[in-house]
Amino acid sequence: MPIRLENVGIAVRDIEATIAFFTDLGLTVLGRDEVSGEWASTAVGLDGNHAKIAVLQTPDGHGQLELFEYLHPEAIETEPTLPNEIGMHRVAFSVDDIDESLAIAAKHGCHPLRGVANYQDVYKLTYLRGPSGIIVMLAQDLTKS
Numbered sequence: 001m002p003i004r005l006e007n008v009g010i011a012v013r014d015i016e017a018t019i020a021f022f023t024d025l026g027l028t029v030l031g032r033d034e035v036s037g038e039w040a041s042t043a044v045g046l047d048g049n050h051a052k053i054a055v056l057q058t059p060d061g062h063g064q065l066e067l068f069e070y071l072h073p074e075a076i077e078t079e080p081t082l083p084n085e086i087g088m089h090r091v092a093f094s095v096d097d098i099d100e101s102l103a104i105a106a107k108h109g110c111h112p113l114r115g116v117a118n119y120q121d122v123y124k125l126t127y128l129r130g131p132s133g134i135i136v137m138l139a140q141d142l143t144k145s
Contacts, residue, residue, distance in 0.1 A: 006064065007055065007063075007064035007065060007066045008063075008064070008065055008066070008091060009065075009066040009067075009068060010065060010066070010067055010068070010088075010091070010132070010134060011067075011068045011069075011070060011075060011132075012067050012068065012069055012131060012132040012134070013069070013075065013077075013131070013132040014069065014131065014132070015052050015053075015054060015067055015068075015069035017108070017131050018067050018130075018131040018132060018134075019054055019056070019067065020108065021105070021108045021110065021130055021131050022056050022065065023056070024104045024107065024108065025093065025095075025101060025104055025105070026058070026059050026095075027056040027057060027058055027059070027065065028056065028057050028059070029054055029055070029056055030055045030056065030057050030064070031054070031055050032052070032053065032054045032055075033052075033053050034050070034051070034052050034053070034071075035049070035050070035051055035053055036048075036049065036050035036051075036072075046073055047073070048072050048073060049070075049072070049073075050070070050071045050072040051068045051069060051070045051071055052068070052069040052071065053066060053067065053068050053069075054066070054067045055067075058093070063093075065091065079133075080129060080133030080135075081133065081135060083113070083127060083135065089135065090127065090134075090135035090136065090137050091134065091135070091136055091137070092136075092137035092138075092139065093136065093137065093138055093139070094139055094140070094141060095138050095139065095140055096140065096144075097140065098116060098124045098125070098126065098138055098139070098140040101138050102116070102126070102128070102138065105128055105130070105136075105138075108130075108131065110128050110129060110130050110131070110136070111128060111129075112126040112127065112128050113126070113127045113128060113129060113135075114126075114127075118142075121142055122141070122142055122143060123139050123140065123141060123142060124139070124140045124142060125137060125138065125139040125140070126138055
């Protein structure tokens with residue numbers, strides 16, 4: 001049986017701010033909804049699950065993010081994930097121009113954790129802290145420039 005990645009789901013503090021960040025980087029909103037009811041509680045495993053959701057797609061049509069803003073049960077605030085913590089690590093994107101992408105991210109108050117690295121003149125890449133503390137990796141393939 002073949003398997004393919006459907007999407008990466010991320011719980012966020014502010015769905016509108018997160019949508020603005022990712023659409024400014026080039027993703028497109030495929031759909032939005034507000035979900036609740038027995039089916040939602042069963043699927044997610046949370047009694048009384050009620051959330052705003054949005055599905056965003058990358059320009060190449062292959063990658064999708066599903067964003068959730070929980071209305072009930074109340075979202076649990078945690079410390080932002082560190083790059084070396086076990087668990088969900090980051091969302092990574094290939095970009096044509098890392099400087100342009102970083103300028104867009106900066107408009108949302110999002111900046112590299114340390115700087116932009118050059119990996120053997122093959123990639124320029126960086127990790128930045130996006131909305132709700134999401135670690136986002138941006139990478140530019142220098143062999144395609």
